[in-house]
Amino acid sequence: MRIRQIGPSDPLFDAWAQVFMTVGHEQWGKHTTAYPADELRAMWGKESETRHAFVAVEGEASCDDDAVGGAADIQDDGVDTAAGVVGAAELVLPRRDNTRLAFLHLDVLAPARRRGVGSALLSAAEEIMQDEGRTTVLVETQTPVGQPDAAGAFLAARGFAQAQTCVRNAQRLPVSDAVAAQMRAALAFDDEYVVETAVDDLPSQWLEERARLGAMMSTDTPLGDVAIEPETWDAARVHELFDTARAQGRRVVEAVAWHRPSGQMAAFTHVSVPAETPWIAYQDDTLVDAAHRGRRLGYRVKAAVSLLLAQVAPGVEVQRTWNDETNTHMLRINSELGYEREGTMIEWQKRLA
CATH class of the missing domain: 3.40.630.30 (Gcn5-related N-acetyltransferase (GNAT))
Known part of the structure; x- marks a missing residue:
């Protein structure tokens, strides 16, 4: 060997x-x-x-x-x-x-x-x-509901500890007529926010605000005991995200919510569809700015993407997402959108020094 x-x-x-x-x-x-x-x-x-x-x-x-x-x-x-x-x-x-x-x-x-x-x-x-x-290494393990985490047992025996537990949920597409009707009603709601979508790239005028919210993924979301420091995001990093997706052959769909009075981006969700597995859509990140929570913006941006996927990636059968098990608000939104639990993801952490 x-x-x-x-x-x-x-x-x-x-x-x-x-x-x-x-x-x-x-x-x-x-x-x-x-x-x-x-x-x-x-x-x-x-x-x-x-x-x-x-x-x-x-x-x-x-x-x-x-x-x-x-x-x-x-x-x-x-x-x-x-x-x-x-x-x-x-x-x-x-x-x-x-x-x-x-x-x-x-x-x-x-x-x-x-x-x-x-x-x-x-x-x-x-x-x-x-x-x-x-000084610190992180390893993810994912297991279907009802199955043992054999990889986790291997890691535990070698000094790793559980740092975060996430729920792996899946939304079957297309959603039911009833769920689709609820999504459209939420998107039609008239208030201070408007939801917009983009496919495969973002308008240049979005980049600064999108980078601001991207940085919040490392500070404003539940991370358990994972030793993540605040991430540095700018327009170049957002560009790199989309450039990598293009190089991979992925379709990317984003939905964002704008707060019209302030011009701030209040929420976003980022979804990608691989060319080689076009039946899967990955909902990689979703975030609502803390200043704008309580307005159903997480539901709205997720709903916008689910509806748009049927047009730009009609082969998608399932949309997959992961959320910290303590993030009850987002898990409740997922349930309303038709997501069901299919497994668990555990983040294992080991300190080398």
Whole structure:
């Protein structure tokens, strides 16, 4: 067994991505949230972060024939041994903010589990984190309702603690006639707010306000015990968000609520639809400015997107969202919109120093 560090042009990159996809399909079938190789490849090279990828390759001698990989055995010679790839890890290091933090995604194919593969991948990633001065690492696990969190048990045994629990909800599209009628009635309500939508890009005059609300996602939403510092957002970061989606081949739909008297953007929701899985829409972020809460703006922007998806992405069968389990207000809105719980996402956290 050997741990290799690879990049997006490496012959092993597709096999690396396929590990995440295979494990995701085991749990969720066609509704896995794992990204295909082309989408992951398009996420490399962003100015706001650095990415590292590791594969565990079976059937190769390591520097120590009795060892199961590890940081000392990392290779980057690009030898095409895709058939032997049994584990994968991705490490994301923010550069614009949260520079003491690292995000890790790690999966091992079922036949190779309980053989030290996951531990070897984790060790290799942690060495990079320590070299980069990262002190905290976060890993997400997602499990369907009624299933055990086997990946979480692996992490707990290696020093990770649960930092946040989120509800994974899904809205089946198209919504019922009754729900659609309620959505249209809410959007027709005449008050100080107006809801507008945009597809695949934002008007330039929206960017400053959109960046202001984007920064609030790290300060004004429930985060449990996750050690997230306030994020820095500006027009360039909003542009990068949409540029990455275009490179991935995703359709993006945003709905925003404007407060007409002040000209402030009061709420937004951001939804994307992958080209390779066009039956899934991801509701990535939704936020209502605290100064404008209590006006049903979260419901309205979410309703606007659900109705618009039928026009711009008619193949979407399900819209998926995640919310902290303590965010009862947004969970209630989701229920009114027809969302149903399908699983749990746990954010696991480990302090390295």
